[in-house]
Structure formats: structure tokens, C-alpha cells
Amino acid sequence: MQQITSFDPEILELPFYEDRHRRLAEALGTWCDARTDLWDEVRQEDPEKAGLRLVRQLGEDGWLAFLDPESGAEGLPGDHRALCLTREALAYAEDLADFAFSIQALSATPVIRFGSDAQKRHYLPRMATGSLVGAFAVSEEEAGSDVAAVALRADRAPDGGYVLNGRKAWIANGSIADVYVVIARTGGAPGALGLTAFLVPADTPGVRVGRRLDALAPRSFAHLDFEDCRVPEDAVLGKPGKGFVIAMDLLERFRMTVGAAALGFARRAADTALARARTRSMGGAKLIDLQLTQASLADMDVQLNAAALLVARAAWEADRGSRRFARHSSIAKLHATEEAQRIVDTAVQLLGASGVVKDSVTERLYRQIRALRIYEGTSEVMRLTIAGTLDTRRAARAARDI
Ligand SMILES: Cc1cc2nc3c(=O)[nH]c(=O)nc-3n(C[C@H](O)[C@H](O)[C@H](O)COP(=O)(O)OP(=O)(O)OC[C@H]3O[C@@H](n4cnc5c(N)ncnc54)[C@H](O)[C@@H]3O)c2cc1C
Structure with a gap:
């Protein structure tokens, strides 16, 4: 597989993924890498205009086709791994692109899963081309x-x-x-x-x-x-x-995708920090030669790996129809968003003053990562959800040791 900047190829090789996911990752990563001009342009635009432009572009280029199951495109509701990989790549490239994609998918998914035939026919084809925004x-x-x-x-x-x-x-x-x-x-x-x-x-x-x-x-x-x-x-x-059931069904499926987006932001931050550490001269050496820097970079790498594995596991659990997938979705969201916040902060620190300059990559990531610990279930709510799904049979067995 060609090296795509937004993904860790060793994670993609894991048996959590199938070849169609690897093909998707390669195609999407290549698409994102080729659109640096678009990302630069939308950052300068009014965010509402940029949002509309990006939904239309994603639709035109086929990345929303799966929102119309009649189109024959693969994707939700059956493929959470594809959804997570897409968010990871888009978040790595540009926050607004991930936002445009995720909210369109978030609003179309209840129609896919609970809509009448007439509602599906009325809304989904246009949501899948990006001509109707949800x-x-x-x-x-x-x-x-x-x-x-x-x-x-x-x-x-x-x-x-x-x-x-x-x-x-x-x-x-x-x-x-x-x-x-x-x-x-x-x-x-x-x-x-x-x-x-x-x-x-x-x-x-x-x-x-x-x-x-x-x-x-x-x-x-x-x-x-x-x-x-x-x-x-x-x-x-x-x-x-059934409104509460519909809302929870949606949130449980999308929480892991918030973790995937956090992973995209965090990987971009870690890559930026590594690039800086390799070139920045410090006391006759390079920043990367200093052991404190190496410790920071190693911690980032461990956090990235853990987040990527938890997101992959949650998506795989959902795709195989596990009844406990919602638990894994919460675990993935909690860990990936909290660790991404730390990774982005460490990247800012490693870049020094240049890390906080307005519109630099790290300054943008520092602002963009924060809300992910709040929306679609705060970190505190995730902890409560996870605690509520702990395996009490284990506790019953362990009680013998007390
Ligand atoms: C960028 C962004 C986009 C959003 N997009 C949407 C959207 O498209 N659609 C939509 O409907 N909503 C959206 N939201 C709203 C989001 O879902 C809510 O902000 C979120 O659910 C938290 O609710 P709240 O802001 O009212 O905080 P509150 O619920 O008031 O929580 C405040 C604090 O109390 C804590 N808390 C809550 N319950 C407990 C508890 N039992 N024990 C301990 N602590 C607790 C929370 O963790 C938090 O720290 C968005 C929010 C943001 C920031």
C-alpha cells in the first residue's frame, strides 16, 4: 500500500480491517493529500460558506454516496470502520472537511436506520450528493x-x-x-x-x-x-x-467516530512535532537528540497507538453486530479525545512560540480538538456509561479474593 500521510499503515494491516477498508483509506488519503489548495481556501472563507462548499465537494466526489443505500455504495449502517477511517483522514487534512462530512452522516443516519421508504426516497439521494444539507x-x-x-x-x-x-x-x-x-x-x-x-x-x-x-x-x-x-x-x-431510542442509537454509533476524528487531529500534531524536533537546532544538537524530547515523542506514539486500536476495536465490534459495541464506542471516544488533547498540547510545547501563532497547524489543532471532549457525550458521561457496563461476573469471581 502506498504511504498515505493520514494513516498508520501498520494499524491498517491489522485483522480488524478488510481489504476494502485499506482501499478506502488509500483512495481517501490520496484525495486529501491532493487537495491542499482547497484546505487553504476554505480556511480563509466564511465558515458557513466553507461548510456548504465542502458538503457539495464531498458529495460530488462520491464520499457521501453511502448515505443513499439505494446507490449501491458501501458504508453505513453496516460499516463503522469505513466511517471512522473517513473521519480520521479528513480530520488529519482539515477540520472543516471532517465537520462537513460528519454532520451530514450524523443527520442522514437516522433516516437510513428509521426512515419510511418515502422519507428515504425524499431525503437520502440529495444528502448523498451533498445538494441537501442536514x-x-x-x-x-x-x-x-x-x-x-x-x-x-x-x-x-x-x-x-x-x-x-x-x-x-x-x-x-x-x-x-x-x-x-x-x-x-x-x-x-x-x-x-x-x-x-x-x-x-x-x-x-x-x-x-x-x-x-x-x-x-x-x-x-x-x-x-x-x-x-x-x-x-x-x-x-x-x-x-421512540425519539430517545433513535437519539441514543445514533450517538452510540457516532461516538467512536469522534474518537477517530480526534486520532486524525492528534496524528497531525504528532507529525508536526516530530518534523520540528528533527530540524530545530538546540545547544549544538537537534531538539530530537535530547532525551526529554524523545520521551515526549515516545509518549505521543504510545497514546496514538492506543487510541487507534480502541477506535478500530469499537468499529469492528459494531460491524460484527456485538451487543456491547456501545461500551467500546464510549471507551474509544473517551480515550482518543482525552489523549488527543494531550498530544496536541505537547506538540504546541515542542514547537515553542511558533506553536501558538495564529493559523499555524498546531494553533489550529489546539482550538479544534477541545470540543470533541464535550459533544456527543462529554468525557464524564462516557465514564459513567463505561462504569455502567462493567462485567459484574468478574467482580463475583474476584469477591473470593477479598
Ligand atoms: C462544537 C459542538 C457541536 C455540537 N453540535 C451539536 C449538534 O449538532 N446537535 C446537538 O443536538 N447538540 C450539539 N452540541 C451540544 C452537545 O451535545 C452538548 O454540549 C453536550 O451534550 C453537553 O451538554 P451541555 O453543553 O449542556 O453541558 P452539561 O450537560 O450542562 O454538562 C456540564 C458539565 O457537567 C458534566 N456532567 C453532566 N452530567 C454529569 C453527571 N451525571 N456527573 C458528573 N458530571 C456531569 C458534564 O460532563 C460537563 O462537564 C454541540 C456542542 C458542541 C460544543
Whole structure:
């Protein structure tokens, strides 16, 4: 296999992956390596314009084709390894490209997995070409980690359908999406039981983009306001009352992909630090000749390997249909995002002052990595999830030793 900058070829050779994954990695890595001009251009553009441009480009070049299962392209819902490899390569190349890809996949996946035939026919072909942009809206200002606290109401309209009232917060692609997957409260059932998913086109009267938010890493990011927003009966995605299940199904599948993106950022940071250490003169030697530097680079390498293995394992568990894949998805997200933060910080340190100059690779990575420990389940929520899936049979056996 040709050497592709974004991947570790030794990891790709592991039996977690099949030849089609290696072919995907090679094709995608080559595509990313050949597009440095595009990455330079989008960084200079308004993030909303850049987001739209990148979704269209990814669609035109076929990287979103798998979002329409009818197209015959391989991918989700059956291939989490492909999804992770794609995020890893795109994150290595450019944060905004990973963002464009991931939010499009995040919003199309509930339609693939729970949509009616009519919904699939209506949305997926255009999402797969990038001509229709999606967003996934579950969070609210008072309901982030606690999804069961969602308060946006969807009440039955007297003449059929539903009327949505309330607000969604922190929505990626919120200001540029053509369709929102919205989790809303229907009926009187408490907590998680009373939620339903809806497909709401952005031009539906009564829904509008609220406050646009400036994030540490600029991108389309906004609150959404719903005021007497009427949607027909067939806007319901899946079954009424199953909104929480749909949201969790999605998050459990995508958490490992956040780990994969973190891996892409971290590998880029580690490569940059190594390049700098090899060329920077220090006390008559090179920075890399100093043992403290070697220790930092070795730690980075160990962290990268561990993160890559955990992401690969989680994706493999999901693809083979393991019932415990969600546990591995949380483990991969927690470890890869936390370690990526450390790796990027170490890279900044090794570059010295040049590491914090605005728009340098390390300065960008330093801003871009932070949110990954928060969205799609914070590190604390990941720890709680993992703790909840510990194997109690082991504890029963070990109790004999106490
Ligand atoms: C860049 C970005 C993009 C996002 N995109 C989207 C999107 O597209 N769609 C969407 O719906 N949402 C999106 N979000 C929102 C995201 O999902 C929430 O920010 C996240 O779920 C955390 O919720 P919160 O911000 O309300 O924090 P809170 O839930 O208020 O958490 C605050 C702190 O409390 C901690 N905490 C929570 N529960 C516990 C507990 N039981 N024990 C101990 N500590 C706890 C958390 O870990 C955190 O440290 C995005 C957020 C960001 C930053």
C-alpha cells in the first residue's frame, strides 16, 4: 500500500480491517493529500460558506454516496470502520472537511436506520450528493448531557400533524442546513419515554435560525427557534415515543467516530512535532537528540497507538453486530479525545512560540480538538456509561479474593 500521510499503515494491516477498508483509506488519503489548495481556501472563507462548499465537494466526489443505500455504495449502517477511517483522514487534512462530512452522516443516519421508504426516497439521494444539507438537533440549553430532559414540545394539531414550540441549542450546521432531525417531546410520558423524532425542512414556517454562535473553531453553529411550527404526520421519523431510542442509537454509533476524528487531529500534531524536533537546532544538537524530547515523542506514539486500536476495536465490534459495541464506542471516544488533547498540547510545547501563532497547524489543532471532549457525550458521561457496563461476573469471581 502506498504511504498515505493520514494513516498508520501498520494499524491498517491489522485483522480488524478488510481489504476494502485499506482501499478506502488509500483512495481517501490520496484525495486529501491532493487537495491542499482547497484546505487553504476554505480556511480563509466564511465558515458557513466553507461548510456548504465542502458538503457539495464531498458529495460530488462520491464520499457521501453511502448515505443513499439505494446507490449501491458501501458504508453505513453496516460499516463503522469505513466511517471512522473517513473521519480520521479528513480530520488529519482539515477540520472543516471532517465537520462537513460528519454532520451530514450524523443527520442522514437516522433516516437510513428509521426512515419510511418515502422519507428515504425524499431525503437520502440529495444528502448523498451533498445538494441537501442536514443537521441533528437534540440539545437544548437546559438539556445537554441529560437528553431525557428535552422540553421542546410537539403537540398534536387538531387537524392532524404536530405543532412544534421551543428551542434547540448548539446545533452544528444549524445555520446552513436544509433539513433538521429534531427530537421533541410528545404526549405526557415522562423523561425519555415521551420523546419523538421529526424531520423538519428548514423552510417550514415557524422554524428559524436563532442566535449564531462563534465557537473556538469557527463553523456553522447556531440555536434554532420553533414557534407554532406545523409539520405533517409523516414528518415523524420512526415511531412516536421512540425519539430517545433513535437519539441514543445514533450517538452510540457516532461516538467512536469522534474518537477517530480526534486520532486524525492528534496524528497531525504528532507529525508536526516530530518534523520540528528533527530540524530545530538546540545547544549544538537537534531538539530530537535530547532525551526529554524523545520521551515526549515516545509518549505521543504510545497514546496514538492506543487510541487507534480502541477506535478500530469499537468499529469492528459494531460491524460484527456485538451487543456491547456501545461500551467500546464510549471507551474509544473517551480515550482518543482525552489523549488527543494531550498530544496536541505537547506538540504546541515542542514547537515553542511558533506553536501558538495564529493559523499555524498546531494553533489550529489546539482550538479544534477541545470540543470533541464535550459533544456527543462529554468525557464524564462516557465514564459513567463505561462504569455502567462493567462485567459484574468478574467482580463475583474476584469477591473470593477479598
Ligand atoms: C462544537 C459542538 C457541536 C455540537 N453540535 C451539536 C449538534 O449538532 N446537535 C446537538 O443536538 N447538540 C450539539 N452540541 C451540544 C452537545 O451535545 C452538548 O454540549 C453536550 O451534550 C453537553 O451538554 P451541555 O453543553 O449542556 O453541558 P452539561 O450537560 O450542562 O454538562 C456540564 C458539565 O457537567 C458534566 N456532567 C453532566 N452530567 C454529569 C453527571 N451525571 N456527573 C458528573 N458530571 C456531569 C458534564 O460532563 C460537563 O462537564 C454541540 C456542542 C458542541 C460544543
